[in-house]
Amino acid sequence: MRIVADENIPLLESFFGDMGNIRQVPGRTMSADDVKDADILLVRSVTRVNEALLGDSRVRFVGTCTIGTDHIDQDWLGSAGIAFSAAPGCNANSVAEYVLSVISLRAEKLCLDDWTDLSVGIVGAGNVGGELAHKLDRLGFDVVVCDPPLAEQSDEDDDRYSTLEEALKCDVVTLHTPLVRDGDHPTYHLIDESRLALLGRDQLLINTSRGEVIDTSALIRRLSEANPPTVALDVWENEPRINPELVEQAWLATPHIAGYSLEGKVQGSEMIYHALSRFMGLPVRKKAGQFLPEPALSKLSFTSAANEMDAAWVAIRSCCDPRRDDARLRRTLSLSADERGQAFDRLRRQYPVRREFSSLKIQLKGTSKSAQDTFRALGFKIKM
Structure with missing residues (x-):
């Protein structure tokens, strides 16, 4: 069996090597010629999967190791009898941790003693937005959640959901919607000129x-x-040929890597491995935990002398610091348009290993219960 896969999918050989012969190709430039002899296609979000790509192929299973599916023509796959599976929620925790790091940087910039003084409006409460809302709620933030499709499915007396206008009043507004162009709740250019006019100097849009x-x-x-x-922008129109003027105007600009923790990427591979195993009638024998290496940083220690917020922010940024990714992206701005596009993809393909908070053990010596609760809410392992 022949498997064609995006070269940026981690642990391809570990998960799929015994299922067939794997050919790795760049996802952005994957063509019909690349897949015409394939039985299985494994992609990430940069590959458009449609009739133009697969019409003359013998592919019978498509898996995307990502949470998003707007790059997949699912209607055509269904009509062609091609099985499809995605990895919903695989990097939800990774994105939530990225957003928490951005919020910590914002609080530090504003010289806040307590970052929970910031209200947070979450637009889209699916896997990612829901995970972020859960973490923020545990940390004690005032959270406003907007998700019209979920609100319609809830009971009339369910007060969990607010309007977009209410979310846009918060100190931090963070977007976690899928890209939907049609239907009752389109999200294409959801944040348009009129809604941007509602946001002011004291607010952060992520x-x-x-x-x-x-x-x-x-x-x-x-x-x-x-x-x-x-x-603070991690995603852009017209990727990878993004607008350099917008990069220059952004406070933080990163190359679509919020969900790029090692755990998130590997979980995406694991979920598609499970789906492909079921499709082929094979037993599921592999788990992501078998392949995760020891983290480069395994422990941090804080004493009773540590300020709770400062300690939390040190721990957060030791795992995820978007300022490093921002610096790498800005270095590409002097290149030509074609070179910038290639550099954008290269930054994603060569992204340094980033581990999630759960990989780091926090040793607390004589600290308060409040500090312990904060680290637990963030997802760190605690050692007293």
């Missing part, structure tokens, strides 16, 4: 969902006007 959820032209204009919001 986007880790899809670049097209924000109208780039409108955002560039808004950032050039009086009292603009601060923006």
Whole structure:
């Protein structure tokens, strides 16, 4: 059996090597010629999977090791009798940790003694937004959640969901919607000129969902006007040929890596391995934990002299510090348009190993119960 796979999928040989002969190709440039003799196709979000790619192939199973599916023409796959599986929620924790790190940087910039003084509006409460809301709630933040599709499915007296306008009033507004172009609740250019006008200088807008959820032209204009919001962007319209002017105007700019923790990527591979095993009628014998290496940093220790917030932020940024990714992306701005696009993909392909909070053991000596609760809520392992 022949398997064609995006070269950026981790642990391909470990999970799929005994299922067939694997050919790795760049996901962005994957062509019909690359897959015409394949039985199985494994992709990430940069590959458009449709009739143009697979119409003349013998592929019978497509797996995307990502939570998003807007790059997959599922209707055509169904009509062609091709099985499909995605990895919903695989990197939800990774994205949530990225957002928490960005919020910590914002609180530090504002010289806040307590980061929970910031209210957070979450737009989209699926796997990622739901995970983030859970963590923020445990930490004591005031959280406003907007998700019209989920609100419609809930009881009339369910007060968990608010309107988009209410979410846009928060100190931090973070976007976690899928990209939906049609239907009752489209998200394409959801954050348009009129909604950007509602955001002001004291607010932070974070986007880790899809670049097209924000109208780039409108955002560039808004950032050039009086009292603009601060923006932290991990996703962009027209990736990988992103707008350099928007990068320059953003407070934090990263190359679509919020979900790129090692745990998140490996879990995506594991979920598709399980789906493919079921499709082929094979037993599931492998788990991600078998392949995760020892983390480079395994323990941090804090004494009673440590300030709770400072200690939490040190721990957070020892695992995820978006400022490093921001610096790497900004170094590409002097390149030509074609070179910038290639560099954007290269930053993702060669992304340094990033481990999640759960990989790090926090030793607390004489610290308060509040500090212990904070580290537990963040997801760190605690050693007293």
